Amino acid sequence: MGIFSRLSDIINANINALLEKAEDPEKIIRLMVQEMEDTLVEIRSSAAKCIAEKKEHQRQIEFLEHEQLEWERKAELALSKDREDLARAALMEKTAISDHVGILNKELSVIQQQLDKFNEDIGLLQSKLKDAKARQRSIVMRHKTATSQLRTRRHVHNDMLDEMMFRFETAERRIDQVESEAEAMDIGHRRNLADEIAGLKDDERIGEELEALKARVTGAKKAKPKAGKGSGNA
Numbered sequence: 001m002g003i004f005s006r007l008s009d010i011i012n013a014n015i016n017a018l019l020e021k022a023e024d025p026e027k028i029i030r031l032m033v034q035e036m037e038d039t040l041v042e043i044r045s046s047a048a049k050c051i052a053e054k055k056e057h058q059r060q061i062e063f064l065e066h067e068q069l070e071w072e073r074k075a076e077l078a079l080s081k082d083r084e085d086l087a088r089a090a091l092m093e094k095t096a097i098s099d100h101v102g103i104l105n106k107e108l109s110v111i112q113q114q115l116d117k118f119n120e121d122i123g124l125l126q127s128k129l130k131d132a133k134a135r136q137r138s139i140v141m142r143h144k145t146a147t148s149q150l151r152t153r154r155h156v157h158n159d160m161l162d163e164m165m166f167r168f169e170t171a172e173r174r175i176d177q178v179e180s181e182a183e184a185m186d187i188g189h190r191r192n193l194a195d196e197i198a199g200l201k202d203d204e205r206i207g208e209e210l211e212a213l214k215a216r217v218t219g220a221k222k223a224k225p226k227a228g229k230g231s232g233n234a
Contacts, residue, residue: 029136036129040122047118050111057108064101068094 071094078086 026139029132029139033129033132033136036125036132040125040129043118043122043125047115047122050114050118054108054111054115057104057111061101061104061108064097064104068097068101071097 071090075087075090075094078084078090
């Protein structure tokens with residue numbers, strides 16, 4: 001893949017869309033940053049070669065322009081010596097050099113256009129790279145947080161955890177059953193302190209009622225007249 005094709009893909013890429021499709025957002029953004037950095041290095045390397053080529057063309061043009069002047073002076077010299085044939089030949093050399101200079105100037109113009117494009121692409125790619133690195137830090141933090149939360153929730157909703165809680169509940173129910181059986185064993189065999197104190201009060205009331213009943217019965221016996229003694233006096 002060529003540099004400009006890769007650069008176009010990177011510049012036109014929708015980072016958010018790529019992240020949504022990626023299983024590992026942290027990985028995709030890291031790869032994009034790496035791709036941008038590699039592409040930036042390649043573009044600068046190509047720009048450096050282009051600058052060297054531009055300088056070489058400029059040197060050739062400067063040299064050939066100097067040669068043009070030399071052939072023009074030679075033509076003037078030949079003409080001053082009445083050697084029109086030599087003057088014509090010198091001018092032909094000058095014209096050939098002039099044509100070559102024209103070709104080099106056209107090539108130089110193309111090279112300059114390439115350099116302008118390199119400069120534009122480098123600036124745009126640097127801006128993209130800066131934005132991607134800023135997002136990378138944010139995405140790494142968010143991804144780690146989300147992964148940690150997901151791991152925690154998976155543990156919370158894990159079937160093993162549910163089974164463990166079910167075992168706790170089963171154990172609690174078993175303990176309740178054992179305690180109930182123990183309390184049932186005490187029924188009819190042991191009175192607690194409150195029941196014993198209440199029983200004392202009941203015994204006291206019954207004792208009082210018994211004494212009152214005895215007094216009434218005794219009083220009734222004393223008040224009843226004897227049958228034999230009453231009939232004899234009459």
